[in-house]
Amino acid sequence: DCRVTAHYDGGDHTIFVGEVVEARINKAQERPLLYYNRSWQRSEPLNQLRLPQNVTMVEVGPRDGLQTLKKYVPVEQKIHIINQLVAAGLKRIQVTSFVHPKLVPQMADAEEVCASLTAVEGVQYNGLVLNMRGLERAHKAGLKHVDMGVPASEALSQRNANSSIAEGMARMADMVKQARDWGMSVRAGVQTAFGCVYEGAIPLERVVELSRQFLAMGIDELSIADSSGMGNPQQVRQMMQTLRPLAGDIPVVLHLHDTRGMGVANTLAALECGIQQFDSSFGGLGGCPFIEGAKGNIATEDTIFMMHEMGIQTGLDSGRLSQLSREMEDFLGQELPGKIYQLGLS
Known part of the structure; x- marks a missing residue:
């Protein structure tokens, strides 16, 4: 017997979300039946996790990692960081954000950074844009890939943009x-998807509806962000299991913070759901300047160390990444949040 907690109209199909209340399984066939692709089929054995063989890491250090630093990082050093990330094997790098320089002074040099980038075959540089003005700047700067989104928190939307979520989504549609x-x-998606320090818990249904609207806009990737670092593995698992069928062939990218020490656990929960793209920041640098206490992205070195230990390939050189984090530690004069870079493990 099952208890249905939600259902979503998918046009020619309906997606039901719920839990098994009672099940009787033939001992000779311990794999339960699941109904998908219009037929009943046996699931994989429950005691065997099917993890992805390969994962793509999206490095957000040059943007999310640096944006809250009080010490200004010169353009030359930002380019050095980006080049080192490329040398370490990163193919997807968020290099800057096009925001008002008074709000995020560290990103005031966005155009100069973009003008100094070295084109490398197979490497994709992207920038964060918050409004049409930012999108215009990114276009003029020559970027071919942009990232945008809205918070699932009404309180945060009013606090930062002085507008409702609905008004923010209307802007997103024009920008897309x-x-x-x-x-x-x-790449577009939902911020504060797992909770907000100003509003508290965020209903799953709200994240699903916003995701559905983004997908209808014709985006290339759906991003789900734990901007406040409030998510837990159970939340991550439930949300990813709900969103992946809705997204279909559109990749779902998870952006996690390690504010409360849940980063690696949440990453594992997402891997178990088949998620294959994650944002991370070298050394665990990062945080949102607009959300109180939202410190620390998941560290690239820590995340890929876990993946490599589990046999998941990332194509990244942990040693090079750790060296970059040690350089940044020397520049800032303080220890970074990441752990693996300090141990010299690769």
């Missing part, structure tokens, strides 16, 4: 259309 007209690829 304009970016597409300019030939740019768009």
